[in-house]
Amino acid sequence: MSGTAAKIAALRASLAKAELEDPETHARVSLGYDKVDACLHGGLRRGALHEIFAEGGHEAAATGFAVACSFRVAADKRVLWVRQDFPAIEFGDLAATGLLELGLDPARLLLVRLADAADVLRAASDALSCAALGAVVIEISSDPKILDMVASRRLTLASARRGVTAFLLRFNAKPQLSTAETRWRVRAARSPDKEENWGSPVFETELVRNRHGRAGRWIMEWSCDDGLFQKPCGKGAEDTGAVVSAPCDRSIAATKEAVGDAKAVRRIAS
Numbered sequence: 073m074s075g076t077a078a079k080i081a082a083l084r085a086s087l088a089k090a091e092l093e094d095p096e097t098h099a100r101v102s103l104g105y106d107k108v109d110a111c112l113h114g115g116l117r118r119g120a121l122h123e124i125f126a127e128g129g130h131e132a133a134a135t136g137f138a139v140a141c142s143f144r145v146a147a148d149k150r151v152l153w154v155r156q157d158f159p160a161i162e163f164g165d166l167a168a169t170g171l172l173e174l175g176l177d178p179a180r181l182l183l184v185r186l187a188d189a190a191d192v193l194r195a196a197s198d199a200l201s202c203a204a205l206g207a208v209v210i211e212i213s214s215d216p217k218i219l220d221m222v223a224s225r226r227l228t229l230a231s232a233r234r235g236v237t238a239f240l241l242r243f244n245a246k247p248q249l250s251t252a253e254t255r256w257r258v259r260a261a262r263s264p265d266k267e268e269n270w271g272s273p274v275f276e277t278e279l280v281r282n283r284h285g286r287a288g289r290w291i292m293e294w295s296c297d298d299g300l301f302q303k304p305c306g307k308g309a310e311d312t313g314a315v316v317s318a319p320c321d322r323s324i325a326a327t328k329e330a331v332g333d334a335k336a337v338r339r340i341a342s
Contacts, residue, residue: 076249098117098235099118100113100114100115100116100118101118102114102115103115103300104144104302107288108290108292111279111282111286111288112285113284116144116237116254117237119234119237120228120252120253120254121250121253122141122237122238122239122240123252123256124137124138124141124258126243126258128244131163132260133258133273134241136174137256137275138209138211140176142206142239143299145206146237147206148206149207150180150181150206151181151206151208151209152199152207153181153208153211154192154195154210155183155185155186155210156185156192156211157185159243160185162213174294175295175299189212189218190218192212193210193219196227197226200230200233200234201233201234201236203235207236207239208237209239209241212240212241213243213244215246224252228251228252252281253282253284254279254281256278256279256280257280258278259276260273260275261291272294272295272296273293273294274292274293274294275291275292275293277290277291277292290303292304
């Protein structure tokens with residue numbers, strides 16, 4: 073058995089022991105778009121780790137997608153956003169006005185900025201043990217060595233224990249082997265033709281990993297009034313739907329080929 077295969081086998085055993093192999097261990101939250109929810113067996117699973125990768129130059133879109141997903145999963149609880157100092161300067165900071173434009177209450181978001189990735193992961197692990205939180209967004213740029221499969225496993229187990237959902241938001245990063253429930257690649261999509269309501273953002277999303285189902289690609293519009301995703305109207309709103317199965321033991325090479333390199337340049341600040 074190769075070293076990678078041995079690691080995967082040990083990882084699956086530890087997840088099974090923690091009762092994480094059961095997709096119904098924690099409730100699922102609908103995103104609002106029927107096709108996406110069907111692929112996710114009802115929606116995003118609470119108490120799990122979800123990865124969101126921004127395509128280069130689309131960091132703002134990935135941030136908006138992470139905000140929308142975390143607020144939906146958190147329901148009436150608060151969301152903690154943990155990030156490094158430097159990426160806030162490079163990619164732009166979060167703004168209360170941006171949350172308001174998305175129809176979200178800024179008072180529900182707690183922001184923590186720390187010096188490096190090690191501090192971010194440490195704070196996120198501690199936060200995931202707080203049942204008063206509904207979700208924790210962990211924003212890390214580049215590929216720090218400390219963010220390996222062991223760190224991913226720790227986040228997954230910590231999230232499962234208290235049912236606090238973790239979202240790992242990555243900029244300028246390459247996907248690696250992890251224990252994430254889902255992995256998304258996000259970029260901004262064009263608004264439908266003749267659409268005057270430019271306040272409703274449209275995302276081109278690709279689910280490249282799904283531990284309990286198929287992958288797929290969808291164009292989704294965020295409804296600021298309803299607080300959910302929906303299919304945009306007009307031209308350019310087509311999507312390919314669910315396309316392939318995504319086994320949880322996919323090799324690193326295959327994962328990289330499916331996701332590609334996300335070389336971020338900048339994110340437009342709200």
